[in-house]
Amino acid sequence: MSVIKTENLTYTYSIGTPFEKTAVDNVNLEIEEGALVGIIGHTGSGKSTLIQHFNGLVKPTSGKIYVDGQDIWAKETKLRDIRFKVGLVFQYPEYQIFEETVYKDIAFGPKNMGLPDEEIDRRIKETAELVGLHKENLYKSPFELSGGQKRRVAIAGVMAMEPKVLILDEPTAGLDPKGRDKILSQIKEYHQQKKSTVLLVSHSMEDVAKFADKILVMNKAQLFCYDDTPEVFKRAGELSNMGLAVPQITRVFNRLKQSGIDIRTDVYTTEFARKTILEYLEKRGGERA
Amino acid sequence: MLKDITIGQYFPGNSVIHRLDPRFKIIITGVFIAMLFTADNFIGLGIGMVFLLVSFLLSQIPFKLMLKSLKPIIPIIIFTSILNLFFLDGVVLFKLGFIKVTYEGLRTSAFMIIRIVALIMGSSLLTYTTSPITLTDAIERLLSPLKKLKFPVHELAMMMTIALRFIPTLIEETDKIMSAQKARGADMESGSLLQRAKALTPILIPLFVSAFRRAEELALAMECRCYQGGDGRTRLRQLHSTGTDFFALGISIVFFDIIILMNCFLG
Numbered sequence: 001m002s003v004i005k006t007e008n009l010t011y012t013y014s015i016g017t018p019f020e021k022t023a024v025d026n027v028n029l030e031i032e033e034g035a036l037v038g039i040i041g042h043t044g045s046g047k048s049t050l051i052q053h054f055n056g057l058v059k060p061t062s063g064k065i066y067v068d069g070q071d072i073w074a075k076e077t078k079l080r081d082i083r084f085k086v087g088l089v090f091q092y093p094e095y096q097i098f099e100e101t102v103y104k105d106i107a108f109g110p111k112n113m114g115l116p117d118e119e120i121d122r123r124i125k126e127t128a129e130l131v132g133l134h135k136e137n138l139y140k141s142p143f144e145l146s147g148g149q150k151r152r153v154a155i156a157g158v159m160a161m162e163p164k165v166l167i168l169d170e171p172t173a174g175l176d177p178k179g180r181d182k183i184l185s186q187i188k189e190y191h192q193q194k195k196s197t198v199l200l201v202s203h204s205m206e207d208v209a210k211f212a213d214k215i216l217v218m219n220k221a222q223l224f225c226y227d228d229t230p231e232v233f234k235r236a237g238e239l240s241n242m243g244l245a246v247p248q249i250t251r252v253f254n255r256l257k258q259s260g261i262d263i264r265t266d267v268y269t270t271e272f273a274r275k276t277i278l279e280y281l282e283k284r285g286g287e288r289a
Numbered sequence: 290m291l292k293d294i295t296i297g298q299y300f301p302g303n304s305v306i307h308r309l310d311p312r313f314k315i316i317i318t319g320v321f322i323a324m325l326f327t328a329d330n331f332i333g334l335g336i337g338m339v340f341l342l343v344s345f346l347l348s349q350i351p352f353k354l355m356l357k358s359l360k361p362i363i364p365i366i367i368f369t370s371i372l373n374l375f376f377l378d379g380v381v382l383f384k385l386g387f388i389k390v391t392y393e394g395l396r397t398s399a400f401m402i403i404r405i406v407a408l409i410m411g412s413s414l415l416t417y418t419t420s421p422i423t424l425t426d427a428i429e430r431l432l433s434p435l436k437k438l439k440f441p442v443h444e445l446a447m448m449m450t451i452a453l454r455f456i457p458t459l460i461e462e463t464d465k466i467m468s469a470q471k472a473r474g475a476d477m478e479s480g481s482l483l484q485r486a487k488a489l490t491p492i493l494i495p496l497f498v499s500a501f502r503r504a505e506e507l508a509l510a511m512e513c514r515c516y517q518g519g520d521g522r523t524r525l526r527q528l529h530s531t532g533t534d535f536f537a538l539g540i541s542i543v544f545f546d547i548i549i550l551m552n553c554f555l556g
Contacts, residue, residue: 057468080474088472095462096469098494108491112474143498157473 001069002030003165003197004054004086009063011049023049025221026063031199033164036191038212038229039201042243045218047201048091051167054199055086068164084113087163091170093154094147102128102145102153103138109161120160127156130193131186148179155183159190166190167199172207184211209233209247209268217244230266249273300417305533306348307418311427313534318415320541324548325404325411333551334403340544341411350417358413359406366405373398421453423526430528443519451507459500466495 011024023046031037041047052058053065056072056079065072072082087109090096099105103124110120128138131152137145142153155171168187172180188211191198199216202208208215208229215232217224219242225232232239236246236254246254246268253267253276263280267273301307306314324337345355379393416424429446436442470491471477477488 052468055472057471080476083472083474088469090465090469090472093469095499096466096473096491096495098491098498108475109473112476161473 001033002066003033003068004031005029005066005069006053007064007066009050009053009065010061011046011053011058012061015061022221024053024060027223029216029223029226031165031197033197034195035197035214036188036212037197037199037214037216037226038208039199039216039218040203040205040208040244041218041224046221047218048169050218051088051169051199051201054165054167055083055088057088080112084109084161085163086165086167087158087161089155089158089166089168089171091173092151093158093171094150097142097150097154097157100141101139102133102142105142105153106157106160109157113161123160123162124156127159130159130190131156132182148175151175151183152186155187162194163196165197165199167201169201170203171200172202172204180207187211205245205247205268209250217242229268233268234266236265298416299420300350300354301420302349302418304347304349304418306344306414308533309418309537310528310530310534311419311423312431312528313530313538314415314419315424315427315431317538317541318411320538320545321411322408324541324545325407327545327552328548329552330555331400332555333548334400334407336544336548336551338403338407340541341407341414345410345414348414348418350414354417355410355413358417359409362405362409366402369401369405370398373401422450425449425453426524426526427528443522447519455500455503458503459496462499463492463496466492 006027006029009024009027009029010022013019013021013023025046027050039047039051049058053060054067056065059073067082067086070077070082072079097105099108106124106127107120110123115123124138125135128135133149133152133156137149142150145153151171155168159166166187171183171187175183184207187198187200190196200208200212212229214227215229216226217232217239224238224242225235233246233250236250239246240251249270250265250268253263253265253273256263257265261280264276267276309317321337321340324340325334328334328337374390374394375388377391377394377397379391382390382392382395384390419427425446428449429442432440432442432445467477475488475491477485477492480488
């Protein structure tokens with residue numbers, strides 16, 4: 001069953017002014033429960049606007065959005081409940097931190113949900129551990145922490161709401177490669193532990209290729225494709241034409257194919273590349289012998 | 290909702306009014322305000338309105354935008370006109386219980402409404418046709434004689450420039466923080482007044498933090514480029530006054546004189 005579904009979703013900015021612009025154009029989409037989806041697209045392709053529709057922060061100009069089969073803009077739907085079901089971590093989420101202690105800041109979301117104190121406590125400790133925050137940091141002021149740690153606090157704040165769908169908008173922006181890999185693997189761990197649906201917006205094809213089962217590509221406000229990761233990277237040529245950088249390793253394999261070597265092109269991780277090359281060499285060695 | 294703020298919003302264009310020297314525009318606006326406050330009869334006020342209308346037509350600013358600038362002061366207009374309408378003594382026109390409307394009250398409140406509307410429209414015309422940066426440039430130049438009195442004119446102008454520059458940035462930031470807290474279930478639309486005031490903490494604290502962070506970054510960036518105040522600093526945009534500027538100032542002074550004459554003859 002699909003956890004998020006959109007029907008002809010369209011959003012237009014500043015209607016009736018010279019600045020009118022369609023940010024999301026007629027998107028039809030179904031995201032299955034439990035998927036780990038990477039969302040990619042150029043700056044201004046509409047991906048950020050699209051995800052803000054999923055928890056009702058932005059009201060569509062036309063079209064419908066269903067969360068768990070429920071039309072979120074129907075009269076009887078309470079938007080706040082939808083926001084607890086679909087957790088959204090914004091870009092640079094560390095700038096939304098405001099409480100005196102890390103503990104209290106993570107508690108903000110769960111408290112708004114009206115959970116009992118013991119449950120809140122359990123969730124804070126669990127998510128803090130998951131994102132790699134030390135226990136002694138929980139009672140510090142979040143403003144004493146480093147940038148990377150602040151980001152973890154902010155992500156934990158949304159994770160602690162244990163939403164059915166967790167959406168992260170560029171959670172790795174501005175982090176060094178080590179911090180990037182760490183946060184991504186923690187997100188993946190959360191996905192596996194909670195069996196929840198995770199949507200990850202990213203600029204980096206490499207990151208998405210490594211972590212996502214499925215990829216959603218936005219191009220010029222329209223949905224370009226939504227498919228399993230290997231299927232999407234088979235269309236590497238089209239992606240490059242859009243100005244999206246396909247993973248370097250995929251480019252290498254495409255060039256090999258172009259130069260007449262009969263090799264598969266749906267390669268997007270280094271491990272798989274190694275396997276493919278070895279297989280190819282073995283096959284060729286066999287032919288020669 | 291935050292995007293509806295228009296005060297100080299520049300509407301780009303290339304009309305005669307846009308091209309006027311900003312220093313002259315400020316002085317002319319001053320003369321116009323003086324016109325409104327010296328006029329003590331409707332004919333004088335009407336002449337002021339003609340002046341406003343002509344400059345408005347010359348500026349090619351859409352009428353809708355002008356009306357939008359009046360929106361925030363509607364409560365003030367209503368409040369002052371009610372005060373004047375009901376609480377002035379004089380010839381009673383009609384009476385309803387303890388409420389009485391006098392001729393003087395009616396006259397004064399009509400007068401006040403026209404005066405306030407013209408005042409706001411006139412000053413909005415200045416900000417609509419002059420970009421904030423040029424405006425502060427002009428203010429700095431106009432105030433420069435005060436430097437002799439050790440008044441920090443340049444610093445003041447720089448502060449204004451920075452403040453104006455950061456208004457849209459901070460509005461955008463507020464929008465973003467509000468969305469982020471709403472996504473965590475913050476409830477800002479319901480509850481008592483106290484609850485709503487409390488609900489602002491998650492927005493104000495991050496906003497302050499980021500404003501200070503930006504200030505620090507900006508200060509550092511300025512120092513890196515050896516900024517050290519106004520002394521010996523040259524400008525990218527030089528202000529030049531032309532014949533048109535003097536002509537426009539002349540016209541507005543003529544209007545001002547006519548209004549003073551009207552006061553003498555009709556007052």
